[in-house]
Amino acid sequence: MELHAKMYTVQIDNRGCSNCGKEPGYTVVGPDGVEESPVYNDREVAEEIAELMNSEYEQSLRSAA
Numbered sequence: 001m002e003l004h005a006k007m008y009t010v011q012i013d014n015r016g017c018s019n020c021g022k023e024p025g026y027t028v029v030g031p032d033g034v035e036e037s038p039v040y041n042d043r044e045v046a047e048e049i050a051e052l053m054n055s056e057y058e059q060s061l062r063s064a065a
Contacts, residue, residue: 007031008053010046013039028053 013025013035025039026046036053040046 006050006054007057008036008050010043010050015039 008028008030010026011029013027015025023041025041026043027035027039028037028046028050030036030053037046037049040049
């Protein structure tokens with residue numbers, strides 16, 4: 001099976017995390033460059049969300065084939 005580039009990635013959001021607004025936060029950014037999630041203060045949580053979104057994307061490609 002062909003591997004595709006990750007469509008959803010985690011980026012630092014310098015506006016601050018949703019909880020405190022002071023520390024850098026992390027958000028999931030979609031293929032169109034739009035933030036697809038709230039800002040998380042835990043990078044691992046944001047990475048998990050991005051991985052779930054990438055899994056769904058890959059599943060949609062397989063079902064369309």
